[in-house]
Amino acid sequence: DVKVTQSSRYLVKRTGEKVFLECVQDMDHENMFWYRQDPGLGLRLIYFSYDVKMKEKGDIPEGYSVSREKKERFSLILESASTNQTSMYLCASRLSHEQYFGPGTRLTVT
Amino acid sequence: QQQVKQSPQSLIVQKGGISIINCAYENTAFDYFPWYQQFPGKGPALLIAIRPDVSEKKEGRFTISFNKSAKQFSLHIMDSQPGDSATYFCAAHTGGKLIFGQGTELSVKP
Numbered sequence: 001d002v003k004v005t006q007s008s009r010y011l012v013k014r015t016g017e018k019v020f021l022e023c024v025q026d027m028d029h030e031n032m033f034w035y036r037q038d039p040g041l042g043l044r045l046i047y048f049s050y051d052v053k054m055k056e057k058g059d060i061p062e063g064y065s066v067s068r069e070k071k072e073r074f075s076l077i078l079e080s081a082s083t084n085q086t087s088m089y090l091c092a093s094r095l096s097h098e099q100y101f102g103p104g105t106r107l108t109v110t
Numbered sequence: 111q112q113q114v115k116q117s118p119q120s121l122i123v124q125k126g127g128i129s130i131i132n133c134a135y136e137n138t139a140f141d142y143f144p145w146y147q148q149f150p151g152k153g154p155a156l157l158i159a160i161r162p163d164v165s166e167k168k169e170g171r172f173t174i175s176f177n178k179s180a181k182q183f184s185l186h187i188m189d190s191q192p193g194d195s196a197t198y199f200c201a202a203h204t205g206g207k208l209i210f211g212q213g214t215e216l217s218v219k220p
Contacts, residue, residue: 004153031206040119042199043154043210050206058207059112090153097142097203101153 003027004102006091012108019078021105023091031094032074034058034066036087037104043090049074081109112137114202116211123218129187131214133200136181142203145174145185146210149196157198158185190218 007022025032030051035043035058045058047066055066063085067075074093078085086109092099116133123129133143144159160167160174160183167174173186187194195218200211 033207035210040212042116042212045207048207092153094206097144097159098156099208101146101155103151103153 004091004093004100006089006102006105008105009103010106010108012110013078013081014110015082017078017081017109019081019107019109021076021078021089021091021107023074023076023102024072025074025091025093025100026072027093027095027100028071029093029095029100030071032068033092033094033099034064034074034076035090035092036060037090038087046076078107081107083109085109112204112209114200114209114211116200116214118214119212120215121217123190123216125190125192125218125220127190127218129185129190129194129216129218131185131198131200131216132182133184133211134180134182135202135209137202137204137209138181139204140202140209143174143176143183144201144203144208145172146199146201147196148199148213154197154199187216190216192218192220194218 033048034046049068065077091102146154147157148154171188176183201208
C-alpha cells in the first residue's frame with residue numbers, strides 16, 4: 001500500500017510565525033503536490049514538484065514556498081502565517097494519473 | 111477553462127436510493143476523469159475513474175457516466191448506504207495535474 005504521511009494532524013500557530021508542514025511518501029514517486037482544502041472551494045493546488053529540487057507554482061502559491069531536498073519528502077512553508085491561511089492542507093504523491101493523499105494537517109492561525 | 115464545476119454542494123439520500131453528483135468542464139485537453147471519496151479525518155482516495163473515449167464505467171454500485179459532447183460527467187451511487195456518507199470530489203487531469211471540483215457532501219440516511 002502506498003503511504004503518504006504528514007507530520008502533524010492539527011497545528012495552531014500565531015500570525016507572523018514561520019510554519020513548516022512536512023510530507024513523506026514511501027513509494028518512490030517522483031511527483032508530489034500540496035493542496036489546501038476549504039469548504040465549497042474543493043482542493044486547490046498550491047505547489048507541486050516533478051523531481052528533487054524542482055518545483056512549480058500551482059493555482060494559489062502566494063504566501064507559500066516549498067522545499068524538496070529528497071525524493072520522498074516535500075515540505076510546505078508558510079513564511080509568515082496569516083489568518084487567511086487557516087485551512088486543511090493535503091499532501092499527495094502521484095503514480096501515473098492517480099494521486100495518493102495523506103491524512104491532512106488542519107492548520108489554525110490565530 | 112481550467113475549472114471543473116461540481117453540483118450539488120450537498121446531498122441527502124435515503125438508504126437504498128440513488129445518489130447522483132454532476133460535474134462539468136470546459137478544457138478539451140483533459141484526458142482522465144477520476145472521482146475521489148473522502149471520509150472525515152482522512153485524505154481523499156480514488157474511487158473510480160474514466161477516460162474520455164468511454165461513455166460509462168461501472169464498479170460495483172458506483173458508475174461514471176461521461177458525455178464528451180456536453181463536457182459533463184457524473185457519478186451514480188446505486189443502492190446508497192450509510193457507509194457511503196462522505197465528501198465526493200470529481201477531478202480532471204491535464205499535464206500531470208488534477209483540477210478538482212468543489213466537492214459534494216453526501217449524507218445517506220438509514
